[in-house]
Amino acid sequence: MSRRGPFPWGTLRQVSAIVWSAAGSLAAWGWLLLCQGWFWRTDVRLPPSREPEAWPPVCVVVPARDEAAVLPASLPSVLAQDYPGRAEVFLVDDGSTDGTGEVARALARRHGGLPLTVVSPGEPPAGWTGKLWAVRHGIASARARDPEYLLLTDADIAHAPDSLRRLVAAARSGGFDVVSQMARLRVVSLWERLVVPAFVYFFAQLYPFRRIARPGTRTAAAAGGCVLLRAEAAARARIPDAIRHAVIDDVALARAVKRGGGRVWLGLADRVDSVRPYPALRDLWRMVSRSAYTQLRHSPVLLAGTVAGLALVYLVPPVAVVAGAAAGNAVAGGLGAAAWLVMAGTYLPMLRYYRQPPWLAPLLPFTAFLYLLMTVDSAVRHHRGRGAAWKGRTYARPDAVPEEG
Structure with missing residues (x-):
């Protein structure tokens, strides 16, 4: 069949990309849910203890x-x-x-x-x-x-x-x-x-x-x-x-x-x-961007991987839901919705811990997008010489610090 015929090859490729991305996101959430140390649970509190006979200084x-x-x-x-x-x-x-x-x-x-x-x-x-x-x-x-x-x-x-x-x-x-x-x-x-x-x-x-x-x-x-x-x-x-x-x-x-x-x-x-x-958002932005690129060891490769990972895990699900609905593709929409549902479900315990309403859970992709921007901004600030700044001090990257004699 000719590519010039009535079959929408471009649309097929686009839908296939959305389906595969949504499937990858759902698989990632399955792994996070079951294999990442039950990170989403909020029941890790001070372990049971007994008072010592003599209290140490x-x-x-x-x-x-x-x-x-x-x-x-x-x-x-x-x-x-x-x-x-x-x-x-x-x-x-x-x-x-x-x-x-x-x-x-x-x-x-x-x-x-x-x-x-x-x-x-x-x-x-x-x-x-x-x-x-x-x-x-x-x-x-x-x-x-x-x-x-x-x-x-x-x-x-x-x-x-x-x-x-x-x-x-x-x-x-x-x-x-x-x-x-x-x-x-x-x-x-x-x-x-x-x-x-x-x-x-x-x-x-x-x-x-x-x-x-x-x-x-x-x-x-x-x-x-x-x-x-x-x-x-x-x-x-x-x-x-x-x-x-x-x-x-x-x-x-x-x-x-x-x-x-x-x-x-x-x-x-x-x-x-x-x-x-x-x-204000700027206060939280400073708190995160101050050390986000340091967490990535000032590595452009780790930065690129982090941005890609955040996009796949947090941004693809809502995009797949919208794109699937627009293209009439139930598979893409269903996979995206399933990933989004797992994401929101794992976030609910943290919202309960902070005594926040459950309707904030579906907004996690928006918050993740903010964190993505904060991380990129942290890298930009670092390369402009304004990274890792706190209360009037800016710190060098660790490999630029002289060793003790």
Whole structure:
């Protein structure tokens, strides 16, 4: 039959491409659903534990740079920890210009609670991120108290009164060197509702929580807002010196501890919350794009693969539904709808965890498209010399950092 005849060869090829893409997306979702560590489940919480007979000493390290606005909502909860053993707090003022240190001291005088020490390390030397330089000085100050555990918590994190004792009990009972909880982020504005639950969902997809706790696996991650770290494991893994240039420092910390033979646990929090607002899309955009290309190791190949993967997994299903309906192709539409349904179904538990309505689940392709754009923007910013920027500092790519002598 001639190509010039009435048979629509171009349309056939187009429909075939849509069908194959939709089939590939559905297959990918089948694999994610069953073979990616049950990442979509939200029941990984602090493991069962028993309280120790003697509570070990703990030092809390809080790196803070220009955090005067959020400290009144977070620091009093840290100082008010109901911990039966010896504990104190070291807040490291990382070159703040808004009076962060003074605000912290005033809050300690007003609220009392655990002893607070404010230290200021000065500007970080080349090869160090500001946060890890602050953590280094916080840990150095804490060593004089000979703690068994260090709680590394961000300045925007509020803890329930029993948070520290539950973390220590879980670490002691489970024999973990790292116990980390992913703080529940604020979800108030429209953009926070669209972007924040998806952020945690994507993180769990990359680092399935169940695999992290499993001995013998390479998967390792932590959530920097709340990391209980055994001091001996920190010394053995040379934390933070060994990861001094890491922009995604929580994942780097967990990997370093696990490489050294330590055990790591990560799960979702019930009583640890971030008080930092992200009211506008630009605020969330900065949060993601700051480190997205770093996560891809500044590799154009990984960037291209990530964009293609996001498109296949998240964008093809709705496109196949629309294109199948327009072309009258039930197969393409059915495959796309099935993939979209599985996608939305795996997202529902995270929406429930964040107390969000289920009608947001079908909008996940739109949110994924935003993340795709944020990732590309992160790469563009990096190549323009503006990547991995945070509060006035821009960090070099890891392979550009000089090694220690």
